[in-house]
Amino acid sequence: EQALFTEKPLSGLKVLVSAGPTQEALDPVRYLTNHSSGKMGYALAKAARNWGAEVTLVHGPTTLPPVRNVADMPVTSAQSMAETLLMYVEDSDLIIKAAAVADYTPIEMAAQKIKKSEGEFQLTLKRTQDILKTIGERKREDQVVCGFAMETEQLLEHARAKLESKHADMIVANDLREHGAGFGIDTNRVTVLTAQGEESLPIMRKEELAYALLERCLTILKEKREK
Numbered sequence: 001e002q003a004l005f006t007e008k009p010l011s012g013l014k015v016l017v018s019a020g021p022t023q024e025a026l027d028p029v030r031y032l033t034n035h036s037s038g039k040m041g042y043a044l045a046k047a048a049r050n051w052g053a054e055v056t057l058v059h060g061p062t063t064l065p066p067v068r069n070v071a072d073m074p075v076t077s078a079q080s081m082a083e084t085l086l087m088y089v090e091d092s093d094l095i096i097k098a099a100a101v102a103d104y105t106p107i108e109m110a111a112q113k114i115k116k117s118e119g120e121f122q123l124t125l126k127r128t129q130d131i132l133k134t135i136g137e138r139k140r141e142d143q144v145v146c147g148f149a150m151e152t153e154q155l156l157e158h159a160r161a162k163l164e165s166k167h168a169d170m171i172v173a174n175d176l177r178e179h180g181a182g183f184g185i186d187t188n189r190v191t192v193l194t195a196q197g198e199e200s201l202p203i204m205r206k207e208e209l210a211y212a213l214l215e216r217c218l219t220i221l222k223e224k225r226e227k
């Protein structure tokens, strides 16, 4: 499949992609997670590979087959995703955070299976590290960092706040209310935000959208490197 692509606009570049959900263990048999399928991140990894990049894919548990000729790094918790990604950041040109990382994790994992008892049960959670923000704050002038934003209201306001607070170069904003966007399905409809402004893209298959997003990341990378 790779050989079919004669144009390799990302050749010589290292691309780091995160994809899928995380799993936060409560006890040996239970965990907290979300509906992320990993499809968007896997599509980005595959597209970057087809365009000639050396790709590392750090992903939470998904049912997707591994992407050929991509370094596959499976992780489970938000913390393990953070630790793994941070090992590769320095050596990457383009970092794309498509993973749906848990914002909270149990204060501690019970060593034994939690037994039920009468009445209500309360779970106490603590915040996880904001991986995108950590990477954004550390990024060099010659690196491009792209995040996603999943919203159900005030899409552009919230996505722009994330672009700024996380020091990202680009945020791909998904509106979960939008038909044909979001978890589990094969299409997405996004708005791309950068320091320059906003661009609403038409509904596309995730495979096709991946190239559109990589193209925009590459434009930003070239602009930064020309300076």
Ligand code: CTP
Residues within 6 Å of the ligand: 078, 097, 098, 099, 100, 101, 102, 103, 128, 129, 130, 131, 132, 133, 146, 147, 148, 149, 150, 151, 162
């Ligand atoms: N993200 C991250 N680490 C976290 C949480 C989120 O790296 N602990 C990244 C996601 O991978 C995504 C971006 O931040 O690229 C935005 O995620 P989102 O859940 O939309 O935003 P949050 O900043 O977590 O804010 P909230 O969930 O409150 O809207």
Ligand code: CA
Residues within 6 Å of the ligand: 101, 102, 103
């Ligand atoms: Ca979140």
